[in-house]
Amino acid sequence: DNVLDAGGKYVSSGLTGTTIVRGPNVELVLPNGLTGAEQFFFDYADNAHPGLTVYAGGTEASISGNQYVNPSGFAGSLLIYCAPTVTSFTLNGNGQFTGVLVAPNADLAMNGGGNSDQDFCGSLMVNNVRLNGHFKFHWDEALGRMNSDNDARFLVKSWNEIP
Numbered sequence: 001d002n003v004l005d006a007g008g009k010y011v012s013s014g015l016t017g018t019t020i021v022r023g024p025n026v027e028l029v030l031p032n033g034l035t036g037a038e039q040f041f042f043d044y045a046d047n048a049h050p051g052l053t054v055y056a057g058g059t060e061a062s063i064s065g066n067q068y069v070n071p072s073g074f075a076g077s078l079l080i081y082c083a084p085t086v087t088s089f090t091l092n093g094n095g096q097f098t099g100v101l102v103a104p105n106a107d108l109a110m111n112g113g114g115n116s117d118q119d120f121c122g123s124l125m126v127n128n129v130r131l132n133g134h135f136k137f138h139w140d141e142a143l144g145r146m147n148s149d150n151d152a153r154f155l156v157k158s159w160n161e162i163p
Contacts, residue, residue, distance in 0.1 A: 004028065004052070006044070024049040024077075033058025033086065042070050042077060051077040059085050061103070064092040075099050075122030075140035082106060089126065098122055100143065110135050 004010055006023025013032055018039045030038075033056045042051055051072075061082060070078050078099030082089065089106040091097055101108075101124040108126040110119070112133035121138045 021052045024051050026052045027055070028052060029055045029057075031057040033082075034061040034063060034080070036062035036064050036090075036092075040078075042072065049076075050079045053079045053081070055081050055083070056086060057083045060088040060090075061086050061106070062090045062092070063097060070098040073098060073121070074142055076143055078122075087127075091120070096121065098140070100124070101126065103127075 001017025002015060002019040004019060004021045004023065004026045007025050008023065009027045009029075011029040011031070014030070014035060015038045018041060020041050020043050022043045024044060034054070040052065044051060051070075075098050080099060080101050080103070082101075082103035082105075084105050086103050086106050089101070089103050089108045090111065091108065092111045096119060098121040100122050103124075103126050106126050107128040107130070108124065110129065110131045110133075119135045119137070122140050123143055
């Protein structure tokens with residue numbers, strides 16, 4: 001229903017139907033935020049540059065299972081930046097999220113996990129995380145080797161492990 005071409009910059013008040021990302025370096029601004037109705041599929045194989053960078057506004061954001069199909073398995077192919085007004089972010093199960101989520105003011109709820117080896121693969125920066133059900137979290141080490149031309153390098157600075 002929607003096609004986002006390589007190097008394109010797009011703004012939408014809301015996406016419906018299927019959106020195919022055919023690039024690297026696609027930027028999408030969603031001033032009303034991620035509603036949970038977006039269906040993204042990536043149709044390229046470039047593990048050095050971000051494929052889709054989403055800038056989300058609003059106050060709440062939601063992603064459900066199988067909404068962001070990122071077949072490369074590279075978290076740097078999907079970058080989601082949320083405005084400071086986004087204070088609630090929900091990831092629902094039955095799918096795998098592979099990407100980078102930056103929502104520093106948001107409380108993140110991860111609801112139920114899917115059947116994959118990693119339910120969340122990538123990196124996140126949020127205010128607070130609440131896990132409901134089982135979740136497998138994997139830091140994508142390839143993020144530290146992203147192309148520095150786009151200033152999109154992610155490094156683990158610290159973490160806490162709770163047995």
